[in-house]
Amino acid sequence: MNPYNWFQLIFYFVVLFLLVKPLGLFMAHVYQGERTFLDPVFGPLERLIYRLGGVRADEEMNWKVYAIALMVFNVLGLLAVYALQRLQGFLPLNPQGFSAVSPDSSWNTAVSFASNTNWQGYGGETTMSYLTQMLAMTAQNFVSAATGMAALAAMIRGLARHTTDKIGNFWVDLTRTVLYILLPLAFMLGLALVSQGVVQTFSQYQTATLLQPITDASGKTVTTQTLAVGPAASQIAIKQLGTNGGGFFNVNSSHPFENPTPFSNFLEMLSILLIPAALCYTFGKMVGDTRQGWAILTAMTVIFVALFAVNVWTEQTGNPAIAKLGVDIQQSDINPGGNMEGKEVRFGVANSALWATATTAASNGSVDSMHDSYMPLGGLVEMWMIHLGEVVYGGVGSGLYGMLAFVIVAVFVAGLMVGRTPEYLGKKIEAYEMKMASLILLIPVFTALVGTAIGVLTPAGQSSVLNPGPHGFSEILYAFSSASGNNGSAFAGLNANTPFYNTALGIIMFIARYWLAIPALAIGGSLARKKKVPAGAGTLPTHTPLFIAWTIGVVIIVGALGFLPALALGPIVEHLMVFAQ
C-alpha cells in the first residue's frame, strides 16, 4: 500500500459514511410510509400500481401472510426468468440470434436471480439475448433486492412495535423500495457509468479491424475483433446497488465495457456497500434509537477493515513462484507489483483487493478481478467473508436481518452468562426467537459444508475443477459457500455450467434465501406481539463498545467454528505450499 492506496481507501470510507445518514433517513421515511421529495414524481404511479394490483395499501399483514406474499411473488419471478431463457430464440431483441438456454442452466439462473444471489454458470455475452438480459436479469435485480429490503423492514417493525401482529404490507414495501429507492439511484448511477465508457446500446456487436492479424488456437488467421456490446450500464447500476452482482459480460466488472475507469470502479464499489450500510441507520431510526444502528455498523466495519488488511497485504506481497522467474513484483509509482494475475492494470492491487473484500462481505458477488487467481490467503478472506453469514454489511436487507439474528444470539448468550433475562430493544428474547435466529445462523453452514462434501466425493463434482491440489478443493468449497451465502462470486475456474452444479447450487440458493428470510419474518412477527419492557438497571445496553465487541466475537466464533476445518484443507494448506518453496 503506497500513500495513494491509503488515500483511496480513506476516501472510500469517508464518502460511504457521509452517505449513510442521508440515505438511511430517506429510507426510513419510505418504510414508515411518509411523504418524500420524490412523491410528486412517483406518487401517482405508486397509487396506480396498487389500484391495478388490487392492493389495499392501508391493510397490513401478519408475518405469515407477509411471508406467503413474498414467496408467491418470488416463485412467479423465478418461473418468468426460466421461461424467458427457454423461449429467447423465439423472442425479439436477440441480434446475435442466441438459442434457448439449457434446462439445467435456466433453472440455476432463475433461482440465482430471483434469490438475489446472481451466481452465473453462463457467460452473458455468449448466451443471453438483450431481451433476456433486460426482462429477466435487470428486472429481477430490482425486485429481488426489493424483496430483501422489504423483509428487513418488516422485521424491524416487529422490533419497533408492540402488542400487534401486523408487520407491514409486502406489496407496499416492495413497490416503495423499487420506486423511491432503487430506480432513482440506479438511474443516476447508470448515466454516470456511461459517462465513463460503460456501453448502453441496442446495436449488434461491433467489428474492428485488428492492427496486427493473429492466429487462433486452430491455426486460423484472425484479422478482426468482435466487440460485444449491449444495454449494459442500466443493468450494471442495479446489479451493484442491489447486491445482485450478476455481470452483463462473462468477466463481470473486470470487463472494460462494464467497468472502464478507476472512477467507474469507485462508483461501483461504493454502490456495493451503500444501501447495506445505510440500512443500519434506517434500522436505528425506525426503532427510535439511532445509536443501535451505528453500533451494528461499527461492528460490521471493524470486521471489514481487519479482513481487508489481510487481503491487500497478501496480494501486494505477491507470488514467490512468479518473483523467482526474474519478475519485478515490488510496488512502485509506475509498477502495481504484487499478484497481478487476474487483475486489471487500471485498478491495480489495492482497488482489486478492496472490491474483492467488499463484494464478498456484502453478498454482492460482482468482481473486478478473478478471485480464483488470488493468493491463498486473499482467497481465504473472500471465502470467509461469505462464511461469516453475509452479515458484514451483507446483502441489501438480508445482511442486516442476518446481523440482527447474530445480535439476538449475542444478547441471549450474554444474558445467560450473567444471569439476566435476555432482552433486545425492550423485547424479551425467548426460546422461539432463539430457534429462528439459530436457523438463520446454521442453515448456510449446513448447506455449504454438505454441498462441498457431495461435490468433492462425486465424479460429477470433481470433473469441473480447473486447478490441481488444494486449490481445486477451494474451488468447490467456494462454489457451495457462494450459493449458501447468496453471494454469487466464484472461483471461476470451476466449470459450473454442468447439470450437477446447476442443479445442486440452484437448490442450495433457494434454501439459503428463503429458509433465512422466513425465520427473519417469524422473529419480526413474534417480537411485534410482545409487550415492551422498560429498560431497568438489569438491562444490557446494546449500543456500547463492549456490546459491539461482543457481537463481533459471536460472528467470528460462529464463522470460525463452522469453517476453519474446511479452510484448513483448502487455502491454508495451499498457503503453506506456496511459501514453503
Next chain:
Amino acid sequence: MFSQLKPALILLLIFTVLTGIVYPLVVTGIAQAVFPSQASGSLMTQNGKVVGSQLIGQQFDDPKDFWGRLSATSPEPYNAASSSGSNLGPSNPALTSAAEARIQALRAADPSNTAPIPVDLVTASGSGLDPDISVASALYQVHRVASARGWSDAEVQALVNQHIEGRQFGFLGEPRVNVLELNLALDDYKP
C-alpha cells in the same frame, strides 16, 4: 395464498415492464444523446474504418509493437466476444509456465535487456481484454521497439511519455499506458 396471487402476478408484470423495458430504454435514450461515443463502445476509426475500441486491448507479439497483458480468452487472445480470465490459482504450475513462456519471448526479442520484468507483463488480466500496461512495462519495452523500428530510444520514450495516463483526478486507480493507442501512434509517427 390465492388472494396473494393476483397482486403477485400484476406487480411482477408491472415491475418487469418498468425496470426491464422502460428504465433501460430511458437510460439508453439519454446515454445515446449525451454520451454517444461512450455508450457505443468508445470506438476508434481511421479512414472510416473501425480499428478498435479505446477500452479493449488487442494482441501484439511483433517486436516493433508494444505488447500488452497476457490474455486467456479463446480461441484467440483478446477475443472481445467472449471475455475470460485465466483463473489459474497461485500454486498451479500452468501459471508459472505461462509466465515463463512470456519471459522467454520478451528476452528473445530483446536479449540485451536484463532488467527484471514488471509483473503485469507476465500475468493474464482478469478480463482477457485489458487495454493497459503499467508505465514500468511500457518503459521496459522501449529499447526493443526502438531497435526494431530503427529509431532512437529517446524518440520512442517520448511517445510513451505522451501516452501515460495518470491516476484519475490525480488519485484514483493506477497510472497506465493504453497499448493500442500507443501502437497506433507509433505507426503514425514520422521520425
